[in-house]
Amino acid sequence: MTSNQSDIFVGWGRSNGTGARHLRPLNMREVDALVEESSMCIARGLGRAYGDAAQCAGGTVIDCTGLSEILAFDVTHGVIRVEAGCSLDQLSRYSVSRGWFVPVTPGTAFVTIGGAVAADVHGKNHHREGSIARYVEEICIATPEGPRIISPNQEPELFWATCGGMGLTGVITEVSLRLVPIATSSISVDTDRAQDLEACMEMLASGDERYRYSVAWIDARKSGRGLGRAIVTRGDHADVDDLVGTQRNIPLAYNHVQRLSVPFTPPVSVVNALTLPAFNSLWYHKAPKHRVNEIQSMNAFFYPLDMLGDWNRLYGPKGFTQYQMVVPFGAEQVVRYTIERLQEAGSPSTLAVLKRFGEGDLAPLSFPMLGWTLALDIPLGSPSLGMALDDCDRHVANAGGRVYLAKDGRMRPELMREMYPRLDQFIEICHRTDPRGVFVSDLSRRIGLTPMPPTHRKGMTP
Amino acid sequence: MNDVTGMPQTAVVIGGGSDIALATLRLLAKRRLRRVVLLGRNEEALNEAAELLKGAGVEDVMTTIFDVSDVAHASEIVEKTVALLGTIDLVFVAAGFLGDANLEVIDPEIVAHSIATNFTGPAAVMTAFAQRLTRQGYGRIVVLSSVAGVRVRKANFVYGSAKAGLDGFAQGLDDALAKTGLSVMIVRPGFVHSKMTFGLKAAPMATTPEAVAQAIVRGLETGASVVWAPASLMWVFGVLVHLPRKLWRLIPG
Numbered sequence: 001m002t003s004n005q006s007d008i009f010v011g012w013g014r015s016n017g018t019g020a021r022h023l024r025p026l027n028m029r030e031v032d033a034l035v036e037e038s039s040m041c042i043a044r045g046l047g048r049a050y051g052d053a054a055q056c057a058g059g060t061v062i063d064c065t066g067l068s069e070i071l072a073f074d075v076t077h078g079v080i081r082v083e084a085g086c087s088l089d090q091l092s093r094y095s096v097s098r099g100w101f102v103p104v105t106p107g108t109a110f111v112t113i114g115g116a117v118a119a120d121v122h123g124k125n126h127h128r129e130g131s132i133a134r135y136v137e138e139i140c141i142a143t144p145e146g147p148r149i150i151s152p153n154q155e156p157e158l159f160w161a162t163c164g165g166m167g168l169t170g171v172i173t174e175v176s177l178r179l180v181p182i183a184t185s186s187i188s189v190d191t192d193r194a195q196d197l198e199a200c201m202e203m204l205a206s207g208d209e210r211y212r213y214s215v216a217w218i219d220a221r222k223s224g225r226g227l228g229r230a231i232v233t234r235g236d237h238a239d240v241d242d243l244v245g246t247q248r249n250i251p252l253a254y255n256h257v258q259r260l261s262v263p264f265t266p267p268v269s270v271v272n273a274l275t276l277p278a279f280n281s282l283w284y285h286k287a288p289k290h291r292v293n294e295i296q297s298m299n300a301f302f303y304p305l306d307m308l309g310d311w312n313r314l315y316g317p318k319g320f321t322q323y324q325m326v327v328p329f330g331a332e333q334v335v336r337y338t339i340e341r342l343q344e345a346g347s348p349s350t351l352a353v354l355k356r357f358g359e360g361d362l363a364p365l366s367f368p369m370l371g372w373t374l375a376l377d378i379p380l381g382s383p384s385l386g387m388a389l390d391d392c393d394r395h396v397a398n399a400g401g402r403v404y405l406a407k408d409g410r411m412r413p414e415l416m417r418e419m420y421p422r423l424d425q426f427i428e429i430c431h432r433t434d435p436r437g438v439f440v441s442d443l444s445r446r447i448g449l450t451p452m453p454p455t456h457r458k459g460m461t462p
Numbered sequence: 463m464n465d466v467t468g469m470p471q472t473a474v475v476i477g478g479g480s481d482i483a484l485a486t487l488r489l490l491a492k493r494r495l496r497r498v499v500l501l502g503r504n505e506e507a508l509n510e511a512a513e514l515l516k517g518a519g520v521e522d523v524m525t526t527i528f529d530v531s532d533v534a535h536a537s538e539i540v541e542k543t544v545a546l547l548g549t550i551d552l553v554f555v556a557a558g559f560l561g562d563a564n565l566e567v568i569d570p571e572i573v574a575h576s577i578a579t580n581f582t583g584p585a586a587v588m589t590a591f592a593q594r595l596t597r598q599g600y601g602r603i604v605v606l607s608s609v610a611g612v613r614v615r616k617a618n619f620v621y622g623s624a625k626a627g628l629d630g631f632a633q634g635l636d637d638a639l640a641k642t643g644l645s646v647m648i649v650r651p652g653f654v655h656s657k658m659t660f661g662l663k664a665a666p667m668a669t670t671p672e673a674v675a676q677a678i679v680r681g682l683e684t685g686a687s688v689v690w691a692p693a694s695l696m697w698v699f700g701v702l703v704h705l706p707r708k709l710w711r712l713i714p715g
Contacts, residue, residue: 058598318685385683
């Protein structure tokens with residue numbers, strides 16, 4: 001154990017921090033001991049969840065970054081076994097040169113495998129290849145009643161509750177993950193501009209079959225006729241033949257570097273109504289109208305923001321939040337409504353990302369479902385934001401959609417059951433594995449993901 | 463838990479009969495507020511407030527008799543509140559007593575009582591809550607100060623001086639709470655038409671409990687540390703504090 005002190009923990013959005021005991025176990029035995037003696041704890045990885053998922057006010061935050069060994073790699077089947085605190089970046093450094101890549105990656109490589117499984121993360125390939133749970137062969141979790149090994153065949157209920165379960169079934173300590181084979185570490189990318197939301201959606205829909213990876217960046221500031229104008233980037237892993245010159249000599253080079261870093265938090269957000277329209281306009285017009293087969297490094301394609309370290313500081317001391325929702329196909333108007341409602345509330349959004357999801361999985365708290373997903377980064381501190389997002393929640397729930405818990409810091413708890421109809425099943429599984437209710441996060445208390453503690457219930461009687 | 467837009471789910475009010483507190487809680491009930499404990503001296507006023515809040519959508523309203531000047535029981539009341547609510551997202555210190563400042567009417571006991579209700583009592587209770595909430599790891603304390611404390615004037619100098627003390631105490635407490643996950647928000651209303659000022663002649667820029675409540679909710683949403691209501695009073699008092707005493711004392715009423 002390398003530390004035992006109190007700290008204030010915040011999510012990636014750098015807001016709403018809460019105090020907890022900070023413990024950093026260095027092996028599985030230490031995790032087991034910790035879970036056994038804790039009355040209230042939650043696991044934390046690299047802190048990339050935007051909201052309060054990895055915070056445990058008044059309890060213990062189990063910092064898993066000390067568990068980062070790569071344990072085994074089966075080269076023939078591409079199955080890798082890692083400790084849960086191993087990051088995607090670390091994993092890729094090991095596997096890419098050997099011709100294997102993570103099957104699903106979010107927009108940053110600086111997440112842990114444990115966190116990725118706990119949030120059942122998705123990537124630009126969800127429409128074809130689903131979320132990460134599909135590739136998990138086995139998980140080891142620490143529970144108050146000792147370690148458990150779970151898989152789609154062994155204790156499937158607990159396995160699926162753990163995928164997307166936000167750490168509430170136990171501390172994930174080890175994961176076996178099936179990787180995908182790649183010939184090069186490059187992506188062959190097609191870029192297109194779409195002049196409005198309709199054109200963008202049509203472009204994405206028509207490319208579902210053709211492209212393994214696809215995503216649209218939307219200029220969420222633009223209203224009126226050009227609302228939803230977007231840059232659509234789509235691609236697949238390049239073959240060696242696609243490469244030119246010296247690249248061919250080392251087709252599997254992996255070199256993920258942070259070029260720059262934001263050294264301090266500016267006193268006010270530099271992402272604001274003055275800077276955004278200019279930036280967005282520049283970004284939009286900089287992109288080619290139509291370009292095919294451009295060779296990009298995997299890092300440029302998957303992780304453009306990783307090049308700027310601590311970029312979340314740009315939002316100033318009040319921080320920011322991300323609103324990510326999904327609505328079924330046919331509810332396109334909710335995507336438009338969300339963009340318009342936030343414009344009306346005067347909440348500028350920098351990064352708005354739109355993509356299509358394929359079918360969801362068996363995990364009761366997994367976010368993806370067949371439909372459109374829209375994610376918007378929004379600076380906090382505006383007095384009209386809370387109400388605007390509440391309105392969006394209502395529309396999303398009415399359309400049969402949901403918001404993503406790994407991004408959430410504010411959703412309406414009353415809508416949890418509507419958005420996640422299998423919530424009660426999840427709570428029941430948690431209660432069976434963790435009858436004392438040891439696993440608790442700020443998120444779980446805020447929106448009711450775990451049964452209420454006894455003191456809470458006592459207060460209910462008038 | 464508080465959310466990233468500053469909205470609490472549970473709250474305790476000290477001075478639960480306060481018009482401003484009630485108006486604030488009714489606004490918060492439209493958002494996330496579901497469970498409330500009201501503390502106050504007057505049982506009838508508490509019950510009335512409780513009914514109103516239930517009507518406004520608060521699921522669970524509990525009331526307990528507590529006099530804010532009863533410093534000896536401050537810690538006990540904090541424990542009792544924690545037992546009722548589990549975790550406390552918002553502590554709203556709204557107790558206050560205007561009283562008289564006419565030298566022909568007041569006596570040492572009246573002055574001591576006013577200061578106990580407006581300053582020492584609230585300060586003691588805030589301390590007890592702050593200490594308990596530090597263990598819980600987070601929480602927001604909102605305290606009703608007043609422009610009367612920003613520059614004390616003869617018309618209400620007993621009340622005003624007590625609020626000046628409370629305001630300073632709250633600033634210091636907020637600074638002391640840095641890096642604990644807790645914070646204090648100070649609210650400085652001007653003249654408010656309410657039970658407390660009933661029958662008094664309104665001062666310029668007078669406001670209502672509802673307007674102050676809106677300013678408070680806005681302050682929670684924007685993460686403010688000081689809220690003026692109306693907001694323009696910040697500029698007005700920015701000037702008034704520099705007025706020479708000889709002029710200041712001429713201000714009537």
